[in-house]
Amino acid sequence: MAGEIQQLAGFDGLRRAKEWLDASTRVAHAWTIEDEPLRELLEFEWPHGGKGFSFDLGGKMRGGAFQDNSFVAEVKNYRRESDLPDHFKSFLAKCYVAYKAKPARCNHMMWISWAPFQARKWDQHTSPDNVREAVIHYREVIFGVSDEDEARKAIDESTVFEAAQRLWLITLCEKQERLVVSNEHLDELVKFMRAAERVA
Secondary structure: HHHHHHHHHHHHHHHHHHHHHHHHOOOOEEOOOOOOOOHHHHHOOOOOOOOOEOOOOEEOOOOHHHOOOOOEEEEEEOOOOOOOOHHHHHHHHHHHHHHHHHHHHHEEEEEEOOOOOOOOHHHOOOOHHHHHHHHOHHHHHHOOOOOOOHHHHHHOOOHHHHHHOOOOEEEEEEEHHHOOOOOHHHHHHHHHHHHHHHHH
């Protein structure tokens, strides 16, 4: 029963995160891991893991510096910190692997949750040092080695830096989810933006 409840919460979080991103008006197209066949764009392989991993959401952005940029996102519908630090470490390692393999899919890599975690280290969460430590932690599936020193030598520092620069930390709450453009106004805005894109 606990597993089923957790799965339902995950689906609910995925739906809500997508709705919030859509309502931001900065996302032109978004799809989830549930959407065939676009789910393939969210799937990646651990270099030495024997099986792959996927992000929950992905798509294409619009407007200004974000125009036509790609994004992938991990969604965690948690009410408290719980084991979010472990999930975030896994997310950072995935971002390193995904960016190195398919940089065109990873202009932006978003962590979307409803609970902050390790608040005293919040400013360090998206640092290159944090990405590097996550990669070292997952060294066996990334580099196929168990020795930490070997993993440090194998790290591509430019990928660490580029992945860190593309990370977003988004923490939502139920009230914040409602503080967006209404569906009626969103429809009108999207029509206007699409017309402007055609003219440009």
